[in-house]
Amino acid sequence: MISFSVNRRPVKLDVDPSTPLLWVLRDNLALTGTKFGCGMAQCGACTVHIDGEAVRSCVAAVSRAEGKEVTTIEGLSADLSHPLQRAWIAEDVPQCGYCQSGQLMSAAVLLREKPRPTDEDIDQAMTGNICRCGTYPRIRKAIHRAAEMMSAGGAK
Amino acid sequence: MKRSVTSLLFAAGVAAVIFAGTMSISLPVGAAEKSGGASAAARDSAKSDGALFVEFVSVLRHPRCMNCHSHGDFPRQGDDGHPHTMNVRRGPEGHGVTAEKCTTCHQDHNLAGAHMPPGAPNWGLPPPNMPMIWEGLSDGQICQSIKDPKQNKNRNLDQLVEHLTEDKLVMWGWNPGKGRTPVPMAHDEFSAKVKQWQVAGAPCPAESGKKAETGTIP
Amino acid sequence: MNTLQSGRPSGRRMERREFLKFSIAASGGLLIGLQLPGASMAAFAEEQSGMGFMPNAFVRIGTDDRITVIVNHSEMGQGVYTSLPMLLADELDGDWNKVGYESAPVDAKYNHPIFGMQITGGSSSVYSGFEQFRNAGAAARAMLIAAAAQQWKVDPASLRTESGAVVDGANRKLSYGQLAKAAAKMTPPAQVTLKDPKAFKLIGKATKRLDTPEKINGKAVFGIDVKNPGMLTAVVARAPVFGAKVKSFDDSHARSMPGVRKIVAVPSGVAVVADTFWQAKVARDAVRIDWDEGEMSTFSTTQMMQQFREQAKTPGKSVRTVGDPDAGLAKAAQKIEAVYEVPYLSHLMMEPLNCAVDLRADSCEIWTGTQFQTVDRAAAAKVAGLPNEKVQIHTTFLGGGFGRRATPQSDFVVEAVHVAKAAGAPVKVVWTREDDMQGGWYRPAFLHAIVGGVDANGNAVSWRSRLVGQSIMAGTMFEAMMMKGKNYDPASVEGVDDLPYEIPNLAVESHDAKNGVPVQWWRSVGHSHTGFATECFVDELAALGHKDPYEFRRGLLTKHPRHLGVLDLAAQKAGWGKPLPKGRGRGIAVHFAFESYNAQVAEASVTDGKIRVHRIVSVVDCGRYVNPGIIAAQLEGGAIFAASAALHQELTFEKGRLQQTNFHTFPVMRMNECPEIETHIVESNAKSGGIGEPGVPCTAPAIANAVFAVTGKRIRKLPMRMTEAV
Structure with missing residues (x-):
């Protein structure tokens, strides 16, 4: 049995502890917002947070989450109110959308640590997340926009 | 020689490293070697002086170690020491930055399969205030730097030897995962040589000792 | 005035019984936990509004005022779930805030008006749907007006519509939802009047994508996310070499692994069916297979x-001849020969291939992200042993398509039906990234041998292009249609067969190479290589005659105003001729593809043999456009997609085995090397053109020409390597 919490809800699972967290989230917990892209930490589509830090869930065994707090895209906000989500809508970021969960989860860690990121900060945080549709210029703009929203007065 | 060249070299890059390294001796190293190396007396002195260190320095100079003890504010990968893909940075504590920390991809163990992220406990680079850059240093300089508490996280000799022979991240060099070349010496042999060196008082090679021929990353 | 009954399927009214059947199927899907794109919204609408009003196959209006547009093209990032609803909603005068979307089931009603089957491709969704969706909206509007007129007992001509309501002269209002039930009883109009473009409220205006919210909260359902109760997951061990067949396999170890339900042989290999993906994947890797490699x-x-290079030394099949190219070359003051080579490429969608199948005795339900519903359904029906109409495909969101999900052989759908059949259970087949990359249907490798000459004044006098590469049409159901009356594949030579440059002597020849690597369309198809070769070579000719590459092109395009339009605007916006920071060069390219004109100017530098693209200006003339926001996004994405290929990507084979496996060996451009991209649209009232693909072909040549500008070296081979520059 492995116990941890996902999006602030406790879960207890009887799974092989070596199973990648990604597949436990997707197949056992039906949280399919976290995506499979490469299986080797090359693309970032599977990015979630473990205790607030970005983790590629396709290579992290579920045992790594034991006793910890996992946050997935479904837990970023309940109502699209996270500044990044609002900025993503404002900049019309997604195309196919498949990589965007991972992009957002990476960007969320960036903004927590660097509330006013420079372009260089964005390059250093986001280069591990591939977007095949080429939404990078909009992701960059949206991160800056979210940072502005946050500094202009938090949530709204 | 006690010259602390690290910060200078850090800024000046590899070309300057080689230049600075040659400044301390009257002849360029290549010329000295071509002339038959040092005299027999000098060689003996070098042996007592630092040959025991030179015995195992090939491990420290191997890409498995050097990729995180090299110039630049980033880790390197592969036997060619190319900069880590994905724009990975050293970060404030040597563990990456923001959404690209080492633990974002690396676990505390290797993952099965070629080209999967390798891992070990405390996976990371030396911190920026003590970056332990060996690239471009002579054997003597590496020896001095790893013994210097100001450069080695305040370790005394016993702790240093323990680090070299038992630390799990260092040990990873012998078991780097599928598709990666391990360091070029059996671990037993390496440990024995490190301990021999320790017993001899951890002497360092003279400054005119062999410079970085391997492990200098272009 | 447009008539609805002009043979367009859009005009036919979906029978109520048929609609009922469809909505039951949709809610049935929901009951078992499936959420298709927009399905939750549709279900909500149905709960609220009962039947609502479905005047035709493309729109449903609920009593709650919700407008659901049924979209017959697959949403793979190109924005059809927004741009096609915009067309309909504009003519409907619907309230945009109430508009949602739903993927169409497979039905002849939803056939592509040009291709005659349900397909998303050729950058044609918007231009082929331009009138189809407007007509559907206008017809619905007429019925709503008729319903209001009946209720108010007034002349319909006295009524107008605005933002989801019918309004009379005294400003009385009835919302579309209030009118829905009555409107359903109205007779669809035989013909409708479409708006004057000046009256467009949505068309032509940057409008936020409708699908963004569900793509940023994890709710959007891609094929890989489909999971119905009882559905198992399969991972297939496929041939390491194209055409290889299973001789025998040993699954004794794999069979005993946790979660494994069944291991079955299928035509493409051996499928391991398990409770979860990871269990299936681990066990798949443990199956030992002896292959007859073929x-x-x-x-x-x-x-x-090497063979291509040899082939290029001999004349190919004649595609086009103008004047006398040999004589033209003989008389040229200066000649130049260049060989351009491009490799096989993977589409590499972020979402690896997958397909879920629930096969029953008398039905087959399929959930997948496909671009090719009609073809996939027929292929699935054949394997299932069912008539076409017993097979339904639920089109999910596509995590990228780029052509891979429109495979004439329906490989990933056919295989999944085989697996479901052999497993005797509903099953979702999921491909790993490695499976996907090694699965074939690549952009073919091509070689262009070009020879050209200029006269003493530096004017181009002759050009002969000789192409060598595999046909993507040969052996497919499209061969007869596409290659009719031709002894070459037009998809191989598109973009050079219509070379716009006004050169007095011109020849285009094609060699068809044959081998067992499966190939097909890849974003921009033949243009992906013809654009590169022709736009690099015209640059080489300009340099040969000591001409500015922009001015040289202008001089050869005097009768091509739309080419000139994009070329001039790109040059102007990029500051052509103005000084650049030291070490940077500019390159330009122009190309016509998929009914649209694109020009790009790239700025690049080369440091230690590494090419860095700093800026790309991309200008399009795509005629009358629908959503400039989406057009900008497609131009940005097209340039990045193309730059990834130009700078990094190639597939190579040794001993029949693909040497690349995943993103580390087939890299995609990442955030830190992404150039600044600036896009512009040339205003035009011409017929609508495509946008998904036209932004691709110019990027590689613009970068290569920029590299020449800064280094004096020509890149003639992709991916670009300075060590191979000449």
Whole structure:
């Protein structure tokens, strides 16, 4: 049995502890917002947070989450109110959308640590997340926009 | 020689490293070697002086170690020491930055399969205030730097030897995962040589000792 | 005035019984936990509004005022779930805030008006749907007006509509939802009047994508996310070499692994069916297979390219001849020959291929992200042993398509039906990234041998292009249609067969290479290589005659105003001729593809042999456009997609085995090397053109020409390597 919490809800699972967290989230917990892209930490589509830090869930065994707090895209906000989500809508970021969960989860860690990121900060945080549709210029703009929203007065 | 060249070299890059390294001796190293190396007396002195260190320095100079003890504010990968893909940075504590920390991809163990992220406990680079850059240093300089508490996280000799022979991240060099070349010496042999060196008082090679021929990353 | 009954399927009214059947199917899907794109919204609408009003196959209006547009093209990032609803909603005068979307089931009603089957491709969704969706909206509007007129007992001509309501002269209002039930009883109009473009409220205006919210909260359902109760997951061990067949396999170890339900042989290999993906994947890797590798087991791309070079020395099949190219060359003051080579490429969608199948005795339900519903359904029906109408495909969101999900052989759908059949259970087949990359249907490798000449004044006098590469049409159901009356594949030579440059002597020849590597369309198809070769070579001719590459092109396009339009605007916006920071060069390219004109200017530098693209200006003339926001996004994405290929990507084979496996060996451009991209649209009232693909072809040549500008070296081979520059 492995116990941890996902999006602030406790879960207890009887799974092989070596199973990648990604597949436990997707197949056992039906949280399919976290995506499979490469299986080797090359693309970032599977990015979630473990205790607030970005983790590629396709290579992290579920045992790594034991006793910890996992946050997935479904837990970023309940109502699209996270500044990044609002900025993503404002900049019309997604195309196919498949990589965007991972992009957002990476960007969320960036903004927590660097509330006013420079372009260089964005390059250093986001280069591990591939977007095949080429939404990078909009992701960059949206991160800056979210940072502005946050500094202009938090949530709204 | 006690010259602390690290910060200078850090800024000046590899070309300057080689230049600075040659400044301390009257002849360029290549010329000295071509002339038959040092005299027999000098060689003996070098042996007592630092040959025991030179015995195992090939491990420290191997890409498995050097990729995180090299110039630049980033880790390197592969036997060619190319900069880590994905724009990975050293970060404030040597563990990456923001959404690209080492633990974002690396676990505390290797993952099965070629080209999967390798891992070990405390996976990371030396911190920026003590970056332990060996690239471009002579054997003597590496020896001095790893013994210097100001450069080695305040370790005394016993702790240093323990680090070299038992630390799990260092040990990873012998078991780097599928598709990666391990360091070029059996671990037993390496440990024995490190301990021999320790017993001899951890002497360092003279400054005119062999410079970085391997492990200098272009 | 447009008539609805002009043979367009859009005009036919969906029978109520048929609609009922469809909505039951949809809610049935929901009951078992499936959420299709927009399905939750549709279900909500139905709960609220009962039947609502479905005047035709493309729109449903609920009593709650919700407008659901049924979209017959697949949403793979190109924005059709927004741009096609915009067309309909504009003519409907619907309230945009109430508009949602739903993917169409497979039905002849939803056939592509040009291709005659349900397909998303050729950058044609918007231009082929331009009138189809407007007509559907206008017809619905007429019925709503008729319903209001009946209720108010007034002349319909006295009524107008605005933002989801019918309004009379005294400003009385009835919302579309209030009118829905009555409107359903109205007779669809035989013909409708479409708006004057000046009256467009949505068309032509940057409008936020409708699908963004569900793509940023994890709710959007892609094929890989489909999971119905009882559905198992399969991972298939496929041939290491194209055409290889299973001789025998040993699954004794794999069979005993946790979660494994069944291991079955299928035509493409051995499928491991398990409770979860990871269990299936681990067990799949434990199956030992002895393959009969067949004749591709010695295949090498190095050898193949050598053969291409040899082939290019002999004349190919004539595609186009103007004047006398040989005589033109003989008289030229200066000549130049160049050989351009491009490799096989993977589409590499972020979402690896997958397909879920629930096969029953008398039905087959399929959930997948496909671009090719009609073809996939027929292929699935054949394997299932059912008539076409017993097979339904639920089109999910596509995590990228780029052409891969429109495979004439329906490989990933056919295989999944085989697996479901052999497993005797509903099953979702999921491909790993490695499976996907090694699965074939690549952009073919091509070689262009071009020779050209200029006269003493530096004017182009002759050009002969000779192409060598595999046909993507040969052996497919499209061969007869596409290659009718031709002894070459037009998809191989598109973009050079219509070379716009006004050169007095011109020849285009094609060699068809044959081998067992499966190839097909890849974003911009033939243009992906013809754009590169022709736009690099015209640059080489300009340099040969000591001409500015922009001015040289202008001089050869005097009768091509739309080419000139994009070229001039790109040059102007990029500051052509103005000084650049030291070490940077500019390159330009222009190309016509998919009914649209694109020009790009790239700025690049080269440091230690590494090419860095700093800026790309991309200008399009795509005629009358629908959503400039989406057009900008497609131009940005097209340039990045193309730059990834130009700078990094190639597939190579040794001993029949693909040498690339995942993103580390087939890299995609990442955030830190992404150039600044600036896009512009040339205003035009011409017929609408495509946008998904036209932004691709110019990027590689613009970068290569920029590299020449800064280094004096020509890149003639992709991916670009300075070590191979000449």
